[in-house]
Amino acid sequence: MGRYFAIRIGRAVLTIVLVVTFAFVVLRLSGDPALMILGPEAPPEVLAAFRKAWGLDDPIWFQYLDYFGAIAKGELGRSMRDGRPAIQLVLERIPATLALTLPAFVFKVALGIPAGIYAALHRGSGIDRAVMMTAVAGFTVPSFVLALVLVLVFAVQLGWLPSGGQDSWRHAILPIATLSLGGAAVLARFTRSAMLEVLGQPYIRTASAKGVPWRKVVTSHALPNAAIPTVTILGFMVGSLIAGAVVVESVFSWPGVGRLLVVAVANRDLAVVQCILLLVALTMVTSNLIVDFLYGFLDPRLRAKGAHA
Amino acid sequence: MAPLVSIQGLNVAFGGVPVLRGVDLALGKGEALGLVGESGSGKSVTWLAALGLLPRHAKVTGSVRLDGRELLGAPASELDEVRGGRVAMIFQDPASALNPVLTIRKQLCETLALHRDLSGEAVKAEALRLLNLVGIPDAVRRLSAYPHEFSGGQVQRIMIAMALAGNPDVLIADEPTTALDATIQAQILELLSTIRREMNMAMVLISHDLGVVAENCDRVAVMYAGRIVEQAPASQLFADPMHPYAQGLIGALPPLDGPRRRLTAIPGTVPDPAHLPDGCAFAPRCPLAAEPCRLAVPGLAVIADDRAVACVRAEASRRALLGIAAE
Amino acid sequence: MSAPLVEVSSISRSYSMRSGMFGRAAAVHAVDGVSLTIPKGETLGLVGESGSGKSTTGRIVLGLEAPDRGDVRFDGKPMATPGTQAWRAQRSRMQMIFQDPLGALDRRLPVATQIREPLDIHGLGTPAERDDRVRELLRAVELTPAHGARYPGALSGGQRQRVVLARALATKPDFLVCDEPVSALDVSIQAQVVNLLADLQAQLSLTLLFISHDLRVVRQISNTVAVMYLGRIVEIGSADDLFAHPEHPYTQALVSASPAPGRRSAGRIVLAGDPPNPAARPQGCAFHPRCPRAIARCAAEVPALSAVGGDRQVACHLVTGPQAATQDAA
Numbered sequence: 028m029g030r031y032f033a034i035r036i037g038r039a040v041l042t043i044v045l046v047v048t049f050a051f052v053v054l055r056l057s058g059d060p061a062l063m064i065l066g067p068e069a070p071p072e073v074l075a076a077f078r079k080a081w082g083l084d085d086p087i088w089f090q091y092l093d094y095f096g097a098i099a100k101g102e103l104g105r106s107m108r109d110g111r112p113a114i115q116l117v118l119e120r121i122p123a124t125l126a127l128t129l130p131a132f133v134f135k136v137a138l139g140i141p142a143g144i145y146a147a148l149h150r151g152s153g154i155d156r157a158v159m160m161t162a163v164a165g166f167t168v169p170s171f172v173l174a175l176v177l178v179l180v181f182a183v184q185l186g187w188l189p190s191g192g193q194d195s196w197r198h199a200i201l202p203i204a205t206l207s208l209g210g211a212a213v214l215a216r217f218t219r220s221a222m223l224e225v226l227g228q229p230y231i232r233t234a235s236a237k238g239v240p241w242r243k244v245v246t247s248h249a250l251p252n253a254a255i256p257t258v259t260i261l262g263f264m265v266g267s268l269i270a271g272a273v274v275v276e277s278v279f280s281w282p283g284v285g286r287l288l289v290v291a292v293a294n295r296d297l298a299v300v301q302c303i304l305l306l307v308a309l310t311m312v313t314s315n316l317i318v319d320f321l322y323g324f325l326d327p328r329l330r331a332k333g334a335h336a
Numbered sequence: 337m338a339p340l341v342s343i344q345g346l347n348v349a350f351g352g353v354p355v356l357r358g359v360d361l362a363l364g365k366g367e368a369l370g371l372v373g374e375s376g377s378g379k380s381v382t383w384l385a386a387l388g389l390l391p392r393h394a395k396v397t398g399s400v401r402l403d404g405r406e407l408l409g410a411p412a413s414e415l416d417e418v419r420g421g422r423v424a425m426i427f428q429d430p431a432s433a434l435n436p437v438l439t440i441r442k443q444l445c446e447t448l449a450l451h452r453d454l455s456g457e458a459v460k461a462e463a464l465r466l467l468n469l470v471g472i473p474d475a476v477r478r479l480s481a482y483p484h485e486f487s488g489g490q491v492q493r494i495m496i497a498m499a500l501a502g503n504p505d506v507l508i509a510d511e512p513t514t515a516l517d518a519t520i521q522a523q524i525l526e527l528l529s530t531i532r533r534e535m536n537m538a539m540v541l542i543s544h545d546l547g548v549v550a551e552n553c554d555r556v557a558v559m560y561a562g563r564i565v566e567q568a569p570a571s572q573l574f575a576d577p578m579h580p581y582a583q584g585l586i587g588a589l590p591p592l593d594g595p596r597r598r599l600t601a602i603p604g605t606v607p608d609p610a611h612l613p614d615g616c617a618f619a620p621r622c623p624l625a626a627e628p629c630r631l632a633v634p635g636l637a638v639i640a641d642d643r644a645v646a647c648v649r650a651e652a653s654r655r656a657l658l659g660i661a662a663e
Numbered sequence: 664m665s666a667p668l669v670e671v672s673s674i675s676r677s678y679s680m681r682s683g684m685f686g687r688a689a690a691v692h693a694v695d696g697v698s699l700t701i702p703k704g705e706t707l708g709l710v711g712e713s714g715s716g717k718s719t720t721g722r723i724v725l726g727l728e729a730p731d732r733g734d735v736r737f738d739g740k741p742m743a744t745p746g747t748q749a750w751r752a753q754r755s756r757m758q759m760i761f762q763d764p765l766g767a768l769d770r771r772l773p774v775a776t777q778i779r780e781p782l783d784i785h786g787l788g789t790p791a792e793r794d795d796r797v798r799e800l801l802r803a804v805e806l807t808p809a810h811g812a813r814y815p816g817a818l819s820g821g822q823r824q825r826v827v828l829a830r831a832l833a834t835k836p837d838f839l840v841c842d843e844p845v846s847a848l849d850v851s852i853q854a855q856v857v858n859l860l861a862d863l864q865a866q867l868s869l870t871l872l873f874i875s876h877d878l879r880v881v882r883q884i885s886n887t888v889a890v891m892y893l894g895r896i897v898e899i900g901s902a903d904d905l906f907a908h909p910e911h912p913y914t915q916a917l918v919s920a921s922p923a924p925g926r927r928s929a930g931r932i933v934l935a936g937d938p939p940n941p942a943a944r945p946q947g948c949a950f951h952p953r954c955p956r957a958i959a960r961c962a963a964e965v966p967a968l969s970a971v972g973g974d975r976q977v978a979c980h981l982v983t984g985p986q987a988a989t990q991d992a993a
Contacts, residue, residue, distance in 0.1 A: 522932075547923050
């Protein structure tokens with residue numbers, strides 16, 4: 028089992044290194060932060076001083092090593108805009124993002140999974156078709172379109188809800204609805220197909236042939252098996268709690284991590300962008316690790332393999 | 337004596353395509369009935385339909401009576417008592433027939449809890465007794481194992497233990513040994529016949545393997561394209577088959593001893609149930625087919641005490657066979 | 664007996680297999696010291712249960728897999744190095760057919776195109792000649808040109824296996840390895856394909872290695888039969904004689920386990936224990952833990968395959984020489 032953990036964790040660390048490296052290279056190659064922050068009219072000696080102060084005139088591999096050295100020491104750099112530690116800027120924004128993504132996550136699960144199960148159990152019925160049509164729509168419509176439609180209907184036309192900002196809980200309703208609908212659609216589709224797959228398995232017929240009432244066949248035979256693939260998509264959703272709201276935050280001017288990222292990228296505020304990406308990679312990788320261990324918990328076939336070591 | 341199970345005029349259609357076309361079959365108490373036929377002949381569908389185990393879109397008509405009580409259209413709660421209680425079923429692929437995420441104990445005790453008045457320690461004791469009965473070694477420890485930790489033959493033993501848990505009057509074994517190696521197949525068949533004798537239980541053995549059915553059954557019904565074409569005591573069917581299809585099946589089986597002969601293959605293939613020929617479904621492949629065969633579907637006619645055949649050319653076919661034998 | 668086409672001398676093949684993702688690698692001896700000779704125009708049947716190594720033997724004989732030890736000679740010459748011209752020439756003289764014809768065919772191409780494919784690959788004949796050859800092959804396997812225009816999905820299982828057979832015959836091979844070719848087919852269709860195979864073998868003087876778990880089918884088509892258990896041949900002899908008078912306790916159990924119409928199961932030898940696991944091969948004779956007649960020596964010493972009279976060879980400590988064989992049969 029120890030080896031299993033070691034391999035997984037090693038792979039997770041490698042993923043993070045790759046993400047950070049990729050971000051580092053792309054950011055350095057796509058524009059000069061000094062020009063972006065100081066503006067094109069800034070005198071050359073000011074630009075030069077700025078570059079020197081931030082180490083931007085060093086060779087790129089030197090900057091890269093420097094950067095990793097700093098990360099190893101727990102230093103994630105400072106914002107080039109206001110000189111505050113990047114990590115502090117990012118941490119300040121996390122509660123606002125979670126205020127959207129956590130309730131949205133709950134709604135996705137509460138809506139998507141039961142809808143998927145119901146559709147699978149009543150395959151071909153009117154409700155199944157309705158659920159699937161909604162799901163396909165929610166799946167294919169990009170979230171910014173959905174956000175704009177919701178704003179148009181509930182803010183502009185009906186005037187029930189505000190279209191942006193973060194002044195009261197009412198401001199959170201439309202962003203949360205946007206996030207929930209898309210995610211619920213994905214989950215419903217996924218749960219339905221996982222459930223249909225399981226319901227077609229011979230052991231379901233065995234359970235019925237034993238005289239197990241249908242309701243119990245579903246709850247104690249089908250659901251535990253259908254949970255295994257569904258956990259994958261849930262893990263992905265947990266992993267995107269921090270960074271999954273970039274588009275929605277931008278549309279609704281919600282001051283979360285996503286908006287910070289957009290602004291920081293536009294400004295080439297390197298430390299902040301890298302800090303966010305590192306955080307996103309960390310949450311993604313952590314949730315993947317959790318999913319791997321959940322598999323072992325849900326599927327005894329994997330657990331048994333683990334026990335050999 | 338009234339039969340234990342009596343199936344009359346059973347029809348099954350999937351999306352308008354008939355897969356069973358008027359099956360009549362009776363099963364006596366303690367009897368071993370074999371059901372043979374090629375894939376698609378409807379031998380499994382017959383019993384899945386009888387127990388209400390087909391998917392909802394299957395259209396099932398006719399009558400299935402257990403001790404005189406009608407099962408088709410019976411409420412779910414009544415069927416749940418019959419299934420696993422009075423009529424148990426085991427299936428072909430043991431590896432996928434058990435739930436992979438539940439322990440053997442859970443799956444075995446579930447049946448016991450449903451059909452037997454047992455509680456607490458008694459449930460576990462009975463589960464252990466059943467596992468010992470079907471020959472699972474080290475049953476105490478193995479109760480908490482999962483299906484994938486057993487070999488194919490052992491999983492089929494566990495399936496049999498589960499089937500026996502409800503003290504059934506009938507065991508439907510649907511190709512129980514097809515997925516198993518020869519020596520393991522022999523073990524399972526021996527176990528089934530021992531248990532059947534000891535518990536005085538009726539058994540329906542569904543198989544494509546004539547040898548398996550011949551050796552383990554008292555009576556055999558041969559199915560073709562959704563109908564029973566011949567019914568006879570096992571010994572008589574194999575010594576003196578009457579339906580040309582039954583003759584063909586036996587002739588197609590390579591002998592294991594004696595002189596080698598060219599196999600008498602049945603020409604052509606099984607008809608598509610969506611495009612069945614008029615009249616006898618076997619006529620296009622039948623060496624003896626004549627004009628009347630294409631006019632009407634022959635009914636299953638009783639020709640002796642315990643024999644019935646659905647063929648207008650049965651007499652001719654029997655003569656032809658005897659003629660060949662005389663040569 | 665004519666000159667041998669295929670000579671296999673003491674081939675062995677082992678894999679390293681992990682038990683699960685974390686277990687230690689263990690050597691699995693799939694094939695262990697197997698020797699076979701197939702005379703031209705004859706059929707050797709290879710029977711055994713899962714894990715016996717019969718399919719691995721087939722792949723090694725065909726050169727799809729290299730043995731760790733031992734060698735295979737084809738038509739008197741050793742197997743050529745893969746990738747060379749000589750190897751391609753050799754390979755076009757040997758073909759293989761498998762159990763699952765649908766898996767062996769491309770669902771997106773008409774079957775005639777697939778039968779033609781080997782001709783195109785090996786550049787045999789002009790395009791017009793190739794078309795003729797495809798028609799000829801379809802006729803040989805008792806299919807019509809109309810069948811050739813269809814896709815695999817529109818054919819029955821038996822028809823698909825005929826297509827696979829036609830494709831295998833396209834390059835006019837001398838040698839065919841058939842791995843469970845009729846196991847997935849219904850009895851009546853199985854008989855059609857077995858008859859067809861026998862006819863084609865006679866017409867084209869094919870040499871066959873016929874691998875199957877089905878004793879009846881093997882006996883029907885084979886001149887000689889070899890019985891494998893856990894990677895070794897335990898008994899080999901002429902097909903009729905072997906099944907009529909099996910000498911090795913394992914062969915006896917296999918024959919006894921084969922159900923026959925008109926016989927009740929009385930007196931059947933039912934072996935105890937699970938099917939053998941190639942990763943945990945018992946010491947001594949691999950069969951001894953399940954053998955009803957095992958003696959102390961069987962657990963300690965691997966019995967060698969030795970002649971016991973006639974053309975029969977048996978690997979069993981309890982069956983030695985012609986005298987013992989006669990006593991056993993009595």
